[in-house]
Amino acid sequence: MATETIDSEVGELLTELASLHDPKVRAINERHGDDHGVNLTQLRAVAKRLKTQQDLAVSLWATGDSAARLLALLICRPKAFTRGDLDAMLRDARVPKVHDWLVNYVVKKNPHADELRELWFADADPVVASAGWALTIERVAKRPEGLDLAVLLDVIAAQMKDAPDRSQWAMNHCLAQIGISHPKYRTRAVEIGERLEVLKDYPTPRDCTSPYAPTWIAEMVRRNNA
Structure with missing residues (x-):
């Protein structure tokens, strides 16, 4: 054209x-x-x-x-x-x-999605970093091979509480996804969520699932096992 x-x-x-x-x-x-x-x-x-x-x-x-x-x-x-x-x-x-x-x-x-995930994941710009976390969530759910989930949980535990909003939301989603998709790490994911209390009081409509990770994990596991 x-x-x-x-x-x-x-x-x-x-x-x-x-x-x-x-x-x-x-x-x-x-x-x-x-x-x-x-x-x-x-x-x-x-x-x-x-x-x-x-x-x-x-x-x-x-x-x-x-x-x-x-x-x-x-x-x-x-x-x-x-x-x-x-x-x-x-x-x-x-x-x-x-x-x-x-x-x-x-x-x-x-x-180039995974190359970009690695590039963006630890970027100093929280908006850019949130894209890295979003791509990591995709990997956690669908292609976890090659990811060190224990290290991801360490990073979330250390950084999520004080992270900027966009990065915090993405880290919280990643925390919940690890707990939902990987039973081996579920107890630790729930413990991190309970200790940090990120989004614990987030206003949630009655027919929606709370983004508070422990509640989110429990509800999705219940649905998956129903």
């Missing part, structure tokens, strides 16, 4: 996304640190119409607009990005929903 054509289409899509902006959706999203007001069902409908278009996705990402970036992540080819591309994109993705979709929809499907 010629550059002029892509630029024209990007402009048209930005106009379309602006027309889908809903102040009520924006207000809800802002509570979670997001800065767009497009209903995600409508956004997915636009992506379904466009289908996969890597060049267009790259151009949409370059606009810096959050709704455009979410659309880009839905129409891109995850395996087409280099390790350097994804590292740069992750470090530039400061909006929570964009960050989350980038990691889950793109990075996890890219052949």
Whole structure:
């Protein structure tokens, strides 16, 4: 697709996304640190119409607009990005929903995912580090071979209590996942959760599972054994 054509289409899509902006959706999203007001069902409908278009996705990402970036992540080819591309994109993705979709929809499907996990895991930037933890959670649940779960628990025990919010949430998820997926480490995972009390008082709707690791572990083990 010629550059002029892509630029024209990007402009048209930005106009379309602006027309889908809903102040009520924006207000809800802002509570979670997001800065767009497009209903995600409508956004997915636009992506379904466009289908996969890597060049267009790259151009949409370059606009810096959050709704455009979410659309880009839905129409891109995850395996087409280099390790350097994804590292740069992750470090530039400061909006929570964009960050989350980038990691889950793109990075996890890219052949450089584990290299990036190792690169990001101990990064000084807590937002970047949280992506490393998110990829580690994936490994803990699906491909634990090569991971030292005991060392992961040591790191969580030492750092989670005082970690920045994004990293703390990801560490807590990793703690719970270790306890859920690996019976050998379940008792220790629960002990760490009980001692640190991270998210113990997190407000949780009645029909949802608390993110407090001991409760989360117990509920998921119960369901898995039911």
